[in-house]
Amino acid sequence: MKMSRKKGGSTVGTPERSRKRVVGALIDQEVSMLVHDLSSMLEVARQQVAVTANAALTTLYWQLGHRVLTEVTGGQRAEYGGQIVSAVGRQLEARYGRGFGEKSLWHMVRFAEAFPSPEIVSALRRQLSWSHFKQLIYIEDELKRTFYAEMCQVEGWSTRTLAQKIDSMLFERTALSKKPEELIRGELAALREKGELTPTLVFQDPYMLDFLELSDTYSEKDLESAILREIERFLLELGAGFAFVERQKRIILDGDDYYLDLLFFHRRMRRLVAIELKIGDFKPADSGQMELYLRWLDRHERQPAEQAPLGIILCAGKKRETVEYLDLDARGIHVAEYLTELPPREVLQERLHRAIESARARLEIRTGVDVDVASSTPAAATRGPKRKPRGRK
Numbered sequence: 001m002k003m004s005r006k007k008g009g010s011t012v013g014t015p016e017r018s019r020k021r022v023v024g025a026l027i028d029q030e031v032s033m034l035v036h037d038l039s040s041m042l043e044v045a046r047q048q049v050a051v052t053a054n055a056a057l058t059t060l061y062w063q064l065g066h067r068v069l070t071e072v073t074g075g076q077r078a079e080y081g082g083q084i085v086s087a088v089g090r091q092l093e094a095r096y097g098r099g100f101g102e103k104s105l106w107h108m109v110r111f112a113e114a115f116p117s118p119e120i121v122s123a124l125r126r127q128l129s130w131s132h133f134k135q136l137i138y139i140e141d142e143l144k145r146t147f148y149a150e151m152c153q154v155e156g157w158s159t160r161t162l163a164q165k166i167d168s169m170l171f172e173r174t175a176l177s178k179k180p181e182e183l184i185r186g187e188l189a190a191l192r193e194k195g196e197l198t199p200t201l202v203f204q205d206p207y208m209l210d211f212l213e214l215s216d217t218y219s220e221k222d223l224e225s226a227i228l229r230e231i232e233r234f235l236l237e238l239g240a241g242f243a244f245v246e247r248q249k250r251i252i253l254d255g256d257d258y259y260l261d262l263l264f265f266h267r268r269m270r271r272l273v274a275i276e277l278k279i280g281d282f283k284p285a286d287s288g289q290m291e292l293y294l295r296w297l298d299r300h301e302r303q304p305a306e307q308a309p310l311g312i313i314l315c316a317g318k319k320r321e322t323v324e325y326l327d328l329d330a331r332g333i334h335v336a337e338y339l340t341e342l343p344p345r346e347v348l349q350e351r352l353h354r355a356i357e358s359a360r361a362r363l364e365i366r367t368g369v370d371v372d373v374a375s376s377t378p379a380a381a382t383r384g385p386k387r388k389p390r391g392r393k
Contacts, residue, residue: 051126054125054126054129054130055125055126057130058121058125058128058129058130058133059121059122059125061107061108061111061130061133062108062111062112062115062118062121064105064108065105065107065108065109065110065111065112065113066112066118068085068088068105068108068109068112069109069112069113072084072085073085073109085102085105085106085109086102088102088105089101089102089103089104089105090102092105107134107137110137110138111133111137113137114136114137114138114139114145115133115137120192123153123192124149124153127152127153127156128149128152128153129159131159132152132157132159132162135159135162135163135166136148136149136152136162139166143171143181143184143185143188144171144177146188147171147174147176147184147188148162148165148166148170148171150188150191150192151165151191151201154191154195154197154268155239155240155241156240157240168208169348169349169352170204172349172352172353172356173204173205173206173207173352174200174201174202174203174204175199175200175201175203175204175205175329175334176198176200176201177352177356178355178356178359178360178363179200179359179360179363180360180363180364181360183363187200187201195268197241197266197268197269198269199269199310199329199332199334202239202241202266202269203312203334203336204237204238204239204336205334205335205336205337205355206336206337206338206339207237207238207314207336207337207338207339208237208338208339208342209227209234209237209338209339209340210339210340210341210342211230211233211237212226212227212230212340213226214226214340218279219279220261220277220278220279223277223279224247224248224261224262224277227262227277228247231244238264241266241267241268241269242264242265242266242267242273243264243265243266243267244262244264245263245264245265245272246262246263247261247262247263248260248261249263249274251293251296253292253296258292258293260274260276260293261275261276261277262274262275262276262277263275263297269307269310270305270306270307271306271307271308271309271310272297272301272302272306272309272310273309273310273311273312274290274293274294274297274309274310274311274312275311275312275313275314276289276290276293276311276312276313276314277314277315278313278314278315278316279315279316280315280316280317281315281316281317281318281319282313282315282317282318282319282322282323282335284322284326286313286315286335287313287326287328287331287333287335290311290313290333291311291331291333293311294308294309294310294311294331294332294333297309308332309332310332310333310334311332311333311334312333312334312335312336313333313334313335313336314336314337314338315335315336315337315338316337316338317337318335318336318337320355320358320359323335324362
């Protein structure tokens with residue numbers, strides 16, 4: 001079509017071109033939005049299919065392992081059970097691939113041994129993959145295995161994170177591991193059934209801070225600066241759910257200024273968590289300072305939906321008997337050591353096992369009331385009637 005021209009050389013029909021460009025842009029935009037929405041739907045569906053398939057496979061692996069465990073490897077057949085598993089594995093592998101060979105069958109048998117309850121497997125299977133279970137089933141200690149399984153489910157650990165937690169001996173470093181077995185089972189049951197995270201599940205001792213790469217001599221300010229420089233790795237060491245709030249939190253009392261080193265918030269516990277850093281050994285006076293900070297936070301910073309603030313005193317060393325006599329758990333205060341250099345794993349393991357045995361022995365000789373107080377919600381034991389939470393001033 002031949003275009004006519006106006007004065008000045010402008011083309012008649014330019015409005016038509018503009019209209020087409022606008023329409024084309026609108027179509028492109030609509031196509032882009034539709035592709036985005038449909039892609040999201042497809043990704044959600046694929047994820048749901050993957051979760052369903054994983055749950056079905058996990059159930060199948062447990063059923064296969066349970067069948068072999070009860071009918072082949074036990075009782076009178078135990079002597080030649082291994083030969084049967086080997087022969088069955090070869091035939092299944094020929095039909096269904098390596099995932100059902102002899103080695104895999106033994107994994108399934110161990111799975112059924114480690115998790116004898118089908119109800120627990122059913123509860124875990126949608127959050128934990130077969131790769132998760134293969135790491136868990138070879139943890140010999142039942143309580144430790146249950147701890148990692150439930151924490152993995154609640155905090156959504158990847159298989160890599162789970163391996164790191166096990167390797168760093170997280171269970172042995174939790175306050176939970178120092179409790180008598182009956183109390184440990186009770187807290188793990190509450191975690192499984194209600195998803196309740198208590199301070200004893202969250203707090204650790206010691207904390208591994210080797211990634212800070214501090215020199216031989218450093219001050220509390222150097223320690224604080226190093227933590228803030230490596231805040232992401234520090235949060236990973238603290239555990240899932242911690243959010244950084246503030247450093248050097250200013251607290252004013254009677255015209256005097258006090259400064260809290262670090263303030264965090266734990267989302268699942270819905271508590272402020274104050275952290276004080278000490279480059280020396282723990283001293284009883286440190287607990288008095290922390291208790292003052294917690295009372296101030298409770299009055300001025302705690303929101304109506306939150307629970308009472310908790311405190312962690314991170315120190316280079318501590319005398320366990322001194323900490324025990326102060327009964328700090330009931331006051332919402334946790335004293336923990338930090339390690340800027342990691343000892344050999346065998347040394348750390350021996351040290352943690354001694355600490356666990358000593359703490360459990362001390363708790364078990366107390367009266368039932370004392371044990372309950374030590375394991376109850378911190379701060380409630382000493383404050384009497386709970387006052388109405390106040391908002392931020």
